Amino acid sequence: MQxxxxxxxxxxxxxxRLGDDEALLDVVTSANVACGFHAGDPLTMRRVCAAAAERGVAVGAQVGYRDLAGFGRRRIDIAPDELAAEVVYQLGALEACARAAGTAVRYVKPHGALYNTAAEDPGQAEAVATAVAAVDRSLPLLGLPESALAGAAHAAGLPFVPEAFADRAYLPDGRLVPRSEPGAVIEDPYEVVARAAAFALHHRVTAIDGSVITVGARSLCVHGDTTGAVYLATEIRRTLIDAGATLAPFAR
Structure with a gap:
């Protein structure tokens, strides 16, 4: 199992500074690097790309709304062509930083509110997928399984990789519980690790209403700004390896 x-x-x-990039890069296999719109700046982008390249960690462009003040977690009503142009811009910026660091962007993942909106809104999902396809059709899109973004990726001829969140609560329909609601972020480290194992080994998780849902994922996410993120990622890695899993980037 990989x-x-x-x-x-x-x-x-x-x-x-937010989170411990260096420590997390010693644990994870893929890095979703902020591209300057919801967070990040050119020096940070280049440093993270260089550190990822040194460790053999795959670099992904984490594109988001132009919302530094809100950390990209506020939905923005933006025209599809403008959103597509902004995704192209962010992807191009990170690709240049990655190339300068001796690596390349291997995949694309929307951030925050754009991630959740593109999972449900076909228009914004299409804008994201169209932008990525215009740059490089070989780049996979990373997102929620069976989402609008997954459909848009397939329509645009892009690979799509489904992911799961070890530290986020799920609704019975497979969507994430909005951060504005209680219990949206799982804070108990033991529960986070157990949920990660359930995703990886059994492709299932317990939703917020107690029902068990199927989530087929090829990648697990731990948010870098979550309290104790390095400890959580380390324990998840150890638990999965002990269970016989192989940890490796889905994109090389």
């Missing part, structure tokens, strides 16, 4: 472990990285800005 599974990818990804985390959101490079989410500082200027003198502000």
């Amino acid at each position: 599974i990818d472990l990804n985390a959101d990285l490079g989410e500082g800005f200027g003198v502000w």
Whole structure:
């Protein structure tokens, strides 16, 4: 069994730092690097890409809404052509940083509100997929299984990789519980690790109403800004390897 472990990285800005990028890069197999719109700046992007290249970690472009103040977690009503242009812009910026660091962007993952909106809104999903396809049709899109983004990726001729979140609560229909609702983020580290194992080994998770749902995922995400993210990622990695799983990037 092979599974990818990804985390959101490079989410500082200027003198502000969020999360421990270096420590997480020693644990994960794929890095979702902020591209400057919801977080990140050119120096941070280049540093994270260089550190990822040194460790053989796959670099992914984490594209988001232009929303530094809201950390990209506020939905923005944006025209599809404008959204597509902004995704192309972010992808191009990170690709240049990755190339300068001796690596390349291997996949694309929307961030925050754009991730959730593209999972449900066919228009925004199509804008994201169209933008990625215009740059490189070989780049996989990473997102929720059976989502609008998955459909848009297939329509645009892009590979799609389904992922699961070890530290987020799920609704019975397979969507994530909105962060504005209680219990949206799982804070108990033992529960996070147990949920990661359930995703990887059995492709299922217990939803917020107690029902058990199937989530077929090839990649597991741990948010870099979650309290104790390095410890959680380390314990998830250890648990999965002990269970016989091989951890490796889905994109090379």
